[in-house]
Amino acid sequence: MFLEARGIIKAFGAFRAVDGADLDVTQGEIVGLIGPNGAGKSTFFNCLAGDAEPTAGTIRFLDRDVTNATPEVHARLGMARTFQVPVTFEDMTVVENVMVGAFLRHHHRAGAMRKAEEVLEFTGLSHLAGSPARSLGTPGRKRLEIARALATEPRLLLLDEALAGLTPAEVRLAIELVRRIKGLGITIVIVEHIMEVILSLAERAVVFHQGKVIAQGAPRAVVDDPAVIAAYLGHHMKRVRM
Amino acid sequence: MKQWPLVLIGFLFIAAWPLLVDDVFLQRVGALVLLAAISASAWNLLGGYAGQVSVGHAVYFGAGAYASLVVYTELGWPPIAGAPVGVAVSLAIAALIGTPTFRLRGHYFSMATIAAAELFRILAANWPLLGAAVGLMGPPVPRTVADLSFLSPIPYHYLFLAVLVVLLTLTWKMQRSRMGYYLAAIRGGDRAARSLGVPVLRYKLYALLLSAGFTSIAGSLYAVMVGFIDPDSALGILISVKLLIIAALGGAGTLFGPLVGAMILIPLEETTNAMFGGGGTGITFIVYGAIILLVARFQPRGIAALWEAITTRRASRVP
Numbered sequence: 001m002f003l004e005a006r007g008i009i010k011a012f013g014a015f016r017a018v019d020g021a022d023l024d025v026t027q028g029e030i031v032g033l034i035g036p037n038g039a040g041k042s043t044f045f046n047c048l049a050g051d052a053e054p055t056a057g058t059i060r061f062l063d064r065d066v067t068n069a070t071p072e073v074h075a076r077l078g079m080a081r082t083f084q085v086p087v088t089f090e091d092m093t094v095v096e097n098v099m100v101g102a103f104l105r106h107h108h109r110a111g112a113m114r115k116a117e118e119v120l121e122f123t124g125l126s127h128l129a130g131s132p133a134r135s136l137g138t139p140g141r142k143r144l145e146i147a148r149a150l151a152t153e154p155r156l157l158l159l160d161e162a163l164a165g166l167t168p169a170e171v172r173l174a175i176e177l178v179r180r181i182k183g184l185g186i187t188i189v190i191v192e193h194i195m196e197v198i199l200s201l202a203e204r205a206v207v208f209h210q211g212k213v214i215a216q217g218a219p220r221a222v223v224d225d226p227a228v229i230a231a232y233l234g235h236h237m238k239r240v241r242m
Numbered sequence: 243m244k245q246w247p248l249v250l251i252g253f254l255f256i257a258a259w260p261l262l263v264d265d266v267f268l269q270r271v272g273a274l275v276l277l278a279a280i281s282a283s284a285w286n287l288l289g290g291y292a293g294q295v296s297v298g299h300a301v302y303f304g305a306g307a308y309a310s311l312v313v314y315t316e317l318g319w320p321p322i323a324g325a326p327v328g329v330a331v332s333l334a335i336a337a338l339i340g341t342p343t344f345r346l347r348g349h350y351f352s353m354a355t356i357a358a359a360e361l362f363r364i365l366a367a368n369w370p371l372l373g374a375a376v377g378l379m380g381p382p383v384p385r386t387v388a389d390l391s392f393l394s395p396i397p398y399h400y401l402f403l404a405v406l407v408v409l410l411t412l413t414w415k416m417q418r419s420r421m422g423y424y425l426a427a428i429r430g431g432d433r434a435a436r437s438l439g440v441p442v443l444r445y446k447l448y449a450l451l452l453s454a455g456f457t458s459i460a461g462s463l464y465a466v467m468v469g470f471i472d473p474d475s476a477l478g479i480l481i482s483v484k485l486l487i488i489a490a491l492g493g494a495g496t497l498f499g500p501l502v503g504a505m506i507l508i509p510l511e512e513t514t515n516a517m518f519g520g521g522g523t524g525i526t527f528i529v530y531g532a533i534i535l536l537v538a539r540f541q542p543r544g545i546a547a548l549w550e551a552i553t554t555r556r557a558s559r560v561p
């Protein structure tokens with residue numbers, strides 16, 4: 001199995017943000033992770049990427065137990081991720097941000113530079129290469145996060161709401177980018193709030209609710225599932241009442 | 243870098259300084275500027291490039307200074323021979339302090355470094371081998387040239403200049419290598435850096451070891467030149483603060499920031515000391531305080547950032 005998470009629990013005090021979640025990913029697919037706000041998707045991602053230690057459960061990646069491995073080890077093994085709230089290196093230029101990722105597999109400056117330029121070209125950021133990263137807006141930062149992750153030459157890419165906060169036109173561009181990333185042979189797990197994105201991108205959808213997987217399967221079938229509708233609707237009504 | 247002509251002019255000016263002025267006070271200030279530039283550039287490797295603001299670098303400065311004079315008082319060696327000993331001791335202390343303190347963030351890290359440094363100062367002040375509260379003296383009269391004991395500040399000027407050039411060349415190479423990018427990423431944020439495969443703890447430690455080693459060399463050079471040290475002048479918290487202020491004033495995390503900071507602070511400090519007599523620590527504290535306020539209020543990234551802002555504005559005016 002490419003990626004296999006079993007019975008993942010992540011507790012903060014008495015509260016279980018992730019409460020016994022399983023996930024299997026096979027090489028080459030795009031899996032969509034959906035669920036209302038606060039369902040535990042980002043926390044689950046942090047567990048997968050080694051950024052948070054699961055309270056219980058096991059994670060295997062490429063037939064290795066990575067449950068307690070550090071984020072650095074995950075990156076070296078070929079798992080890259082983006083953060084829901086972009087964490088840009090503000091004092092660096094765009095190309096320098098990407099070079100940090102590229103240095104993982106290219107130890108010399110010239111090689112890392114070449115790799116970074118190639119990734120910037122691929123992600124459509126070439127024209128911003130020399131700009132200070134702090135001058136980027138949200139769409140630029142989200143794209144830079146993806147570029148930086150790609151520069152580590154991953155086999156699996158975890159995207160946490162990489163399309164949130166974009167205009168419809170930008171979303172279309174981002175969807176096209178994700179398709180091209182898949183074309184490189186990179187497996188993708190994408191957390192997304194917008195149903196249409198999951199419907200048009202994912203081959204399989206996994207629905208989170210209160211830290212548990214409540215449904216999974218073909219995206220079309222999943223969104224019509226009464227349990228999923230109830231989870232989303234319940235959440236929506238709660239928010240309206242507040 | 244398009245500033246190379248400016249760098250060359252600055253270098254020539256510094257190299258010619260003791261020959262341009264024939265006043266011993268001014269020559270001495272020149273040598274002290276270079277010594278401060280070495281110390282602050284060493285601090286800059288960790289505090290500037292890696293963004294780990296140490297307020298305890300007096301430990302490494304003191305280790306170098308004490309090692310130099312201890313090899314003289316105990317073994318009769320020329321003080322400069324203590325420099326490698328100081329470096330070895332500093333690296334050991336750095337490895338010891340580094341691993342636990344790097345788990346702390348921001349202000350907590352800074353506070354832990356202060357505490358560790360004060361511990362060593364108190365230790366030195368009570369240890370007879372280190373001269374306890376009285377301190378240590380170097381050779382009263384030079385026995386051989388190897389004692390590096392000169393009346394004129396000029397030989398020190400060129401010795402310090404050589405060390406500074408080596409340090410800045412190394413820093414420049416580091417800045418352009420993978421380590422330079424990794425340190426900048428660490429300064430930008432541990433979490434993002436780790437997600438990209440940067441072994442954060444290991445690189446912080448590399449930066450600390452490099453920084454501690456050169457700070458120790460600066461301490462040895464200080465002891466060689468001044469020939470007398472005590473716990474306050476070699477291990478006092480004022481030294482740690484001074485390194486930080488010089489780097490921050492000129493621009494932390496930039497190649498020439500610490501040198502620029504030293505060229506401003508040291509002449510200022512030496513003239514106020516000369517005017518108000520003696521080591522005037524009261525005045526020194528006031529000057530440091532004022533500089534911290536000014537840098538924090540108006541230019542948090544130092545004069546280097548100011549320079550960058552001015553030059554880019556000028557550049558962008560060109561159509």
Ligand SMILES: Nc1ncnc2c1ncn2[C@@H]1O[C@H](COP(=O)(O)OP(=O)(O)O)[C@@H](O)[C@H]1O
Nearest residue numbers: 012016017035036037038039040041042043044
């Ligand atoms: N570090 C933390 N400490 C305490 N609670 C947390 C922490 N991180 C997340 N949570 C809580 O866990 C739940 C799941 O959050 P999150 O994983 O961000 O959900 P999602 O990404 O699906 O919106 C939320 O209720 C959130 O408040």
Ligand SMILES: [Mg+2]
Nearest residue numbers: 041042043084
């Ligand atoms: Mg989230």
